[in-house]
Amino acid sequence: KPVLFDLALNHLTLPSLDDKV
Amino acid sequence: QLRPLYAELQKYGQTQDWDRALKTTRKILGISSNEKKATQSKIICLMQLDKFDEAYGTMTKNANDTADLFFERAYCEYRLNRIEDAYNTLKSIERDLSEREQELLAQVLFKLEKYNECVDYYRSLVKNNADEYQSTRQANFIAALATWK
Numbered sequence: 768k769p770v771l772f773d774l775a776l777n778h779l780t781l782p783s784l785d786d787k788v
Numbered sequence: 789q790l791r792p793l794y795a796e797l798q799k800y801g802q803t804q805d806w807d808r809a810l811k812t813t814r815k816i817l818g819i820s821s822n823e824k825k826a827t828q829s830k831i832i833c834l835m836q837l838d839k840f841d842e843a844y845g846t847m848t849k850n851a852n853d854t855a856d857l858f859f860e861r862a863y864c865e866y867r868l869n870r871i872e873d874a875y876n877t878l879k880s881i882e883r884d885l886s887e888r889e890q891e892l893l894a895q896v897l898f899k900l901e902k903y904n905e906c907v908d909y910y911r912s913l914v915k916n917n918a919d920e921y922q923s924t925r926q927a928n929f930i931a932a933l934a935t936w937k
């Protein structure tokens with residue numbers, strides 16, 4: 768069985784910090 | 789006191805300097821332990837550094853501050869090979885799934901050999917996206933179709 772490319776990982780980003788800076 | 793540290797964290801996030809970003813989250817949490825944004829950021833830094841066990845443990849220890857991190861929780865479970873848990877986490881979301889949640893669910897469904905549903909998600913993801921990963925997504929779609937048949 769093939770392994771899929773992990774595209775989900777590309778969407779891992781910090782939360783918006785605009786309200787904290 | 790925290791503002792400059794958050795500015796530093798934001799900068800390291802933009803440059804994807806996850807080691808330094810993690811250290812900054814620890815500085816913030818050392819000053820004030822119940823900073824939700826710092827806790828969430830720490831988890832994401834740990835995940836970027838492939839420390840999925842520690843990221844998952846941090847979520848468990850900070851259940852209130854991380855209750856809305858469905859994608860991150862499910863992604864940790866996926867990488868920790870707790871595929872059924874990842875599936876249940878994504879299925880527990882009581883709203884339409886975001887694009888990234890759908891992308892992860894498609895990968896989870898593939899691992900669970902639920903090819904019918906997996907192919908449906910890829911068909912819709914391929915149709916509704918035009919980002920830089922579209923050709924890779926297409927390859928996943930084709931692989932899922934080929935494995936199903």
Ligand SMILES: [K+]
Nearest residue numbers: 770771895898
């Ligand atoms: K996979």
